[in-house]
């Protein structure tokens with residue numbers, strides 16, 4: 001059995017290869033052609049690990065222009081195996097050149113075409129007897145026979161049935177949709193090679209919609225597997241194949257890697273690897289090809305990863321060319337702050353703080369991601385980075401994705417710093433205009449040394465006098481553009497240092513490949529005295545018992561979060577559920593204070609409830625996912641999540657991270673509605689088994705695949721077409737080492753240039769934030 005993860009990743013690969021737009025087009029085509037849910041069928045197809053686009057290929061053919069190129073294309077169709085006729089309402093064709101269709105797939109240069117590698121192969125190298133094919137049954141076979149009869153029947157619907165026979169038996173080819181010309185093409189006496197899945201129907205053996213080819217007796221069979229390429233609308237396989245073959249005749253095949261390196265790494269040569277992948281010889285290890293573990297694939301993956309690593313290193317060099325104000329002073333404020341802290345930094349906090357301090361001293365901008373599991377204590381590290389900026393005479397800004405979180409940071413950090421004489425300003429979208437202007441003025445005059453807020457901070461109107469450091473909490477919740485804007489608010493044309501924080505741990509290989517040019521610091525230790533959270537998965541119909549438990553916990557002096565189900569389709573419904581849950585719980589627990597917080601409340605109302613909860617005036621807090629990030633109430637030690645099956649893994653982990661912050665033993669109860677689907681089951685099991693954010697992230701990656709894991713806006717363009725971060729992590733390491741060596745060897749320069757030119761062709765579309 002394959003891991004579900006690999007399905008997800010393969011799925012991503014397909015979509016990457018095709019491009020989303022194309023995928024959608026295909027989906028709709030299939031939908032339009034066959035009815036039913038195209039998505040379901042694609043999904044099933046992925047699950048079976050084959051991608052039966054070919055079955056639907058012909059639907060792409062009918063909107064072709066009547067140009068010279070297209071005539072050629074139709075010839076191709078006739079001479080090859082295309083057998084499916086147009087869908088009923090063939091749209092009038094628009095003249096779109098093959099070039100522009102190729103360009104839509106991102107295939108512009110000859111090298112683009114040469115590096116457009118097959119997603120799978122078909123074996124047409126063998127023809128077997130009809131009798132043998134019948135015995136095999138159920139499988140895809142290729143047979144050859146003479147048409148003995150060609151009839152059109154109308155029951156149950158119009159279809160063409162072509163009978164063929166060889167010396168050993170006979171077979172029916174059934175076509176539900178067909179052109180008139182096909183009837184003539186498949187006239188009695190014609191020799192035809194048909195390939196498809198053989199079934200034993202009521203009237204005997206048959207193939208439904210086989211691919212076929214009219215041949216002469218003794219026509220040679222292909223000697224290599226037939227590649228099937230990712231394609232798009234109006235671009236047939238034969239056309240693609242020809243374009244690729246033509247390009248292969250024109251490109252410069254010079255290996256970009258020096259022979260010594262190829263030998264040392266035991267890599268395939270570039271040209272033989274590419275040629276093998278386009279035209280695999282009959283005796284090739286098909287399994288290794290399909291699995292992409294064949295050395296030819298390894299070479300492609302290595303080259304791709306190397307190009308990526310080289311490009312990342314270059315982005316890093318470019319960043320270092322930019323100026324930033326060195327924030328060198330770790331002075332009196334920092335010292336006072338540290339002395340006033342009610343706890344000592346953990347070893348991990350002290351270590352990452354040193355890393356950050358060293359970066360801040362540089363005259364070029366820091367770009368560091370601070371990763372640490374929920375509750376690992378990132379805030380205090382961020383605050384210490386800010387004191388260094390302030391000690392050095394600069395301003396710092398801290399941006400958080402939600403008002404609740406920003407406000408919490410504001411209260412906490414202002415509470416720490418204001419007694420030390422630091423002016424902290426507060427800026428969010430919900431402020432009254434007057435207050436907003438006042439906060440902006442404080443930033444602009446430089447009077448506020450620290451400005452904390454939401455994305456209101458990045459609005460055009462907000463200027464800073466001397467912005468030296470930007471801190472972004474839960475950075476994955478911000479778009480690339482938002483982070484960039486804040487970066488452009490530096491003083492005197494200088495770029496501020498940037499510290500990004502995330503509690504969504506990103507596995508190392510992902511961090512290395514998806515985040516351009518980012519140093520990573522990890523807090524891998526929780527503050528002392530935490531007891532691990534115990535997680536239970538409980539059927540929804542035992543809700544009453546759970547309520548009793550909540551009651552008992554509250555009487556015990558503990559506080560409880562009750563998280564309402566996520567209702568993605570409707571925010572209104574989600575709100576309603578939250579309100580109802582609040583009412584039910586309040587009624588069931590008359591001796592307790594039950595509070596409610598949700599996303600639609602005014603910030604002041606939210607804050608009031610949160611304050612009451614923090615002060616333990618509210619025992620049970622009913623909440624929507626607004627509490628997902630950053631809320632810090634150490635006395636809360638029981639969390640109930642309703643319909644936990646609807647949440648994603650990282651979301652569940654974030655939510656659960658709201659408890660287990662104090663010294664009391666914490667419990668998380670995941671209520672689910674049965675029956676559970678396999679993915680939800682897996683997620684809940686993961687939650688029960690581990691509280692380690694990295695392990696959870698790893699499994700999440702396995703279940704979802706990296707593209708979705710990071711979100712499109714996070715990963716920018718999905719950069720890797722061939723390498724698979726899950727299985728090819730070892731290659732990432734090697735590529736990085738080689739990139740490093742090449743860049744530090746003067747003789748490596750031409751290699752770097754040639755390699756980047758081949759693989760990126762000047763398109764270094766990398767994330768530079």
Ligand code: ADP
Nearest residue numbers: 343344345346374375376377378379380527632
């Ligand atoms: P996160 O990394 O999730 O943002 P926080 O910064 O909110 O975590 O810290 C979680 C809690 O741990 C806070 O109450 C914080 O004051 C506390 N904390 C942070 N560092 C330490 C430490 N070294 N020792 C004890 N408690 C700490």
Ligand code: MG
Nearest residue numbers: 378379473630
């Ligand atoms: Mg935090």
